[in-house]
Amino acid sequence: MHISSSTIICVCASPFTADEASNYGNAYRRKYNMKCVTWIFELLGTDKFRACSRIRVLAGLRLPHKVHTWATSSGHIIHDDFPDTHLRANIQSHCYKLPCSWKTFILHMLGWALSLDMDSLPYINPKNDRRVALITAGNSGIGYFTVLHLYLHGYVVYIAGRSKTRGMKSIENLKKEAKHTAGRYSRPERLSRFFGELHFLEMDLSSLASVLEAVAHFITCEKNLNLLINNAGNSFLPYTTTPDGFELQLQTNYVAPFLLTTKLLPLMEKTVDFYPEAGPPRIIYITSVTHRFVLRYFNLSTRFHYRPNALFTWIRYALAKTAGIHFMKMLALRNPRLICASVQPGIVMSTNYFAYWTRLPIIGILFWCLFQLFSFIFGTSIEKGAQAVFKCCVDPALTPRNNSGSHYDLFKETLPASVASNMDYAAQSWIWTTHQLEKRNIEFS
Numbered sequence: 001m002h003i004s005s006s007t008i009i010c011v012c013a014s015p016f017t018a019d020e021a022s023n024y025g026n027a028y029r030r031k032y033n034m035k036c037v038t039w040i041f042e043l044l045g046t047d048k049f050r051a052c053s054r055i056r057v058l059a060g061l062r063l064p065h066k067v068h069t070w071a072t073s074s075g076h077i078i079h080d081d082f083p084d085t086h087l088r089a090n091i092q093s094h095c096y097k098l099p100c101s102w103k104t105f106i107l108h109m110l111g112w113a114l115s116l117d118m119d120s121l122p123y124i125n126p127k128n129d130r131r132v133a134l135i136t137a138g139n140s141g142i143g144y145f146t147v148l149h150l151y152l153h154g155y156v157v158y159i160a161g162r163s164k165t166r167g168m169k170s171i172e173n174l175k176k177e178a179k180h181t182a183g184r185y186s187r188p189e190r191l192s193r194f195f196g197e198l199h200f201l202e203m204d205l206s207s208l209a210s211v212l213e214a215v216a217h218f219i220t221c222e223k224n225l226n227l228l229i230n231n232a233g234n235s236f237l238p239y240t241t242t243p244d245g246f247e248l249q250l251q252t253n254y255v256a257p258f259l260l261t262t263k264l265l266p267l268m269e270k271t272v273d274f275y276p277e278a279g280p281p282r283i284i285y286i287t288s289v290t291h292r293f294v295l296r297y298f299n300l301s302t303r304f305h306y307r308p309n310a311l312f313t314w315i316r317y318a319l320a321k322t323a324g325i326h327f328m329k330m331l332a333l334r335n336p337r338l339i340c341a342s343v344q345p346g347i348v349m350s351t352n353y354f355a356y357w358t359r360l361p362i363i364g365i366l367f368w369c370l371f372q373l374f375s376f377i378f379g380t381s382i383e384k385g386a387q388a389v390f391k392c393c394v395d396p397a398l399t400p401r402n403n404s405g406s407h408y409d410l411f412k413e414t415l416p417a418s419v420a421s422n423m424d425y426a427a428q429s430w431i432w433t434t435h436q437l438e439k440r441n442i443e444f445s
């Protein structure tokens with residue numbers, strides 16, 4: 001079979017039929033105007049693909065003469081099942097070469113990354129399977145859409161936020177939006193699919209006391225916690241310290257999520273035994289591509305309180321996000337029964353991520369134009385960013401053994417920057433944080 005540079009390969013697992021597969025392939029061919037080759041093969045005894053209700057896509061990237069880069073929506077290829085030995089060898093030698101090639105990276109940055117078929121991810125009936133999720137900041141941006149999908153898929157979601165008014169307003173909007181989305185379900189689906197529940201939990205990450213209060217309250221409300229998403233964070237702000245004495249971005253992006261997570265760990269560990277049928281609980285941390293700006297390790301006490309702020313605020317933010325990735329790696333090591341992962345949701349300009357800069361008087365308009373241009377070239381949509389987070393939260397293919405401690409760039413498992421990947425640095429970040437919290441009379445078991 002000739003594979004040219006303009007070939008898309010679709011790989012479908014049985015039990016799907018050839019017609020279903022080629023329909024899917026044709027949709028891609030039309031979209032990208034490329035030739036499409038479809039393989040169907042048996043995955044006997046493998047439940048990774050069987051677990052989903054729809055065809056999993058596939059390789060949607062342009063292929064050079066040999067299979068050079070490879071992506072599936074699940075992020076995995078079961079290469080041993082590949083029918084062609086030559087291709088299999090190529091896949092083995094190339095597809096796990098991370099990070100991905102420049103070509104893939106550019107396509108990805110240009111927004112070509114595949115979006116996800118949300119209905120392919122498992123739906124839970126909350127009437128007999130009460131899975132509880134807690135997300136920090138679900139009232140805006142990426143968090144909002146992540147909550148929407150969790151709610152549509154039957155989760156009981158607690159939205160932790162610092163403003164009750166904004167939180168309650170977003171719950172109202174989410175309920176309306178869920179009803180609207182459910183309008184496109186078929187009649188039998190509408191009768192059998194129930195939404196989850198939405199609750200608000202007051203928590204201000206810039207105050208450690210507020211985090212502890214919220215945890216104490218949450219523990220009285222729920223007996224299990226299946227999913228914790230550390231999504232909230234401040235970005236690119238001028239240098240400020242919190243009442244707890246940390247730099248604001250470091251506290252909201254790293255120290256407070258660290259405290260929240262470690263305080264909820266006993267409940268999550270209990271959930272493993274109490275609720276085994278729900279699978280291992282997951283802890284997801286939302287990080288950012290800017291963590292790559294950290295070219296060498298800095299002790300987290302380094303404040304970077306220098307001018308110009310426009311430069312050093314990025315470094316402070318990047319440092320906090322690097323520490324967040326370290327945190328997930330350490331948690332994965334210490335808690336082998338859970339799945340802990342960090343996710344980069346892409347560059348999403350339509351949230352409040354750059355709000356500080358775009359709201360500056362007069363010059364803010366310039367920043368707005370600049371960011372819009374940047375977004376046009378490199379950005380991705382909120383929806384796609386939230387899909388990447390949601391996939392990590394519920395994808396049944398992820399296991400503690402194979403995926404805990406992993407890092408995802410949108411839908412693709414990848415390696416974070418070398419400082420973030422380094423386990424010695426991860427241990428140093430952990431020790432620094434526990435000492436800092438102990439200094440503030442916060443104890444750890």
Ligand SMILES: NC(=O)c1ccc[n+]([C@@H]2O[C@H](COP(=O)([O-])OP(=O)(O)OC[C@H]3O[C@@H](n4cnc5c(N)ncnc54)[C@H](OP(=O)(O)O)[C@@H]3O)[C@@H](O)[C@H]2O)c1
Nearest residue numbers: 137141142204205206231232233287288347348351352353
């Ligand atoms: N957008 C991107 O391109 C991008 C890229 C990489 C990573 N991320 C990360 O993705 C996450 C979500 O960001 P986003 O893009 O959706 O931006 P966003 O709309 O600004 O969301 C940030 C959320 O964090 C909350 N928050 C900030 N400080 C808080 C505090 N002290 N206590 C409690 N909540 C607080 C905000 O709550 P309020 O509504 O009360 O302000 C807001 O809901 C962040 O961690 C961000 O770093 C975003």
